[in-house]
Amino acid sequence: MKRNFLFSWYQTPRGKLLKELETEYLQRAITVSCQQTVLQIGGLGWENDFIDCTLYKFYTILDAKNLGSPLARKIQAKAFRLPLKCASVDMVIVPHLLEFDTSRFQTMREIERVLKPEGVILMMNFNPWSIWIRYQFLWELKLTDSWRGHFISHARMMDWLKLLNFEVTVSSSFYLDEIKTKHGKAVRTAGSFTATAYAIKAIKRRYNLIPLSPVTQTDQPRLMTTSLASTSTPQINHD
Numbered sequence: 001m002k003r004n005f006l007f008s009w010y011q012t013p014r015g016k017l018l019k020e021l022e023t024e025y026l027q028r029a030i031t032v033s034c035q036q037t038v039l040q041i042g043g044l045g046w047e048n049d050f051i052d053c054t055l056y057k058f059y060t061i062l063d064a065k066n067l068g069s070p071l072a073r074k075i076q077a078k079a080f081r082l083p084l085k086c087a088s089v090d091m092v093i094v095p096h097l098l099e100f101d102t103s104r105f106q107t108m109r110e111i112e113r114v115l116k117p118e119g120v121i122l123m124m125n126f127n128p129w130s131i132w133i134r135y136q137f138l139w140e141l142k143l144t145d146s147w148r149g150h151f152i153s154h155a156r157m158m159d160w161l162k163l164l165n166f167e168v169t170v171s172s173s174f175y176l177d178e179i180k181t182k183h184g185k186a187v188r189t190a191g192s193f194t195a196t197a198y199a200i201k202a203i204k205r206r207y208n209l210i211p212l213s214p215v216t217q218t219d220q221p222r223l224m225t226t227s228l229a230s231t232s233t234p235q236i237n238h239d
Helices: 006-012 013-029 102-114 131-143 156-162
Strands: 039-040 059-062 071-075 089-095 115-126 167-175 179-183 197-204
Touching: 006 013, 013 089, 013 115, 013 167, 013 197, 039 102, 089 102, 102 115, 115 156, 156 167, 156 197
Parallel strands: 039 059, 039 089, 059 071, 089 115
Antiparallel strands: 115 197, 167 179, 167 197
């Protein structure tokens, strides 16, 4: 689906505040080194506000319409069919893409495929329970009915990540006056009507199964047994 809703929202007064909050959040959340490979799926056009694309030489933006900062490397492709090798990316950033992606389930599988073990995924989504998001969405829907957004709740996103063996480390909610963050596993909370959007940071875990070799029958050790009946005791004669 088209991401026109996202860019039109950023032009509103509340959208500009959300953009500032997300910029501040991304500046803190991108913690990989400059030599590691970072993939952003879905161009924004203001990437220079939260990352120095000239410093991160392996920072790549993948977008179907070739959107994004002109200073970053770009790949024009579909998100559900990433033209990348398996386990080749250290961090994947997904800024408000899944809500408008009809193949979002396949996109999540592709993200899991290209991420290295212990790689990090950083995603941002709109809060479907937000009154302001719903109001803006319905207003845009009046103007055109050529697209629909499928907003994803925080609880459902957590389920998807768990299914793909991701461990959520940080969960953040964006309010228009602050950012509330929770660390660790206790991050599954009910949707809030006041939070505009949320962000999740998770690590790809790879659990290797240890094969158990079958137990082979070995020769039993021979035990030396003695019979009490056949045991002779020395006799002492007393003359």
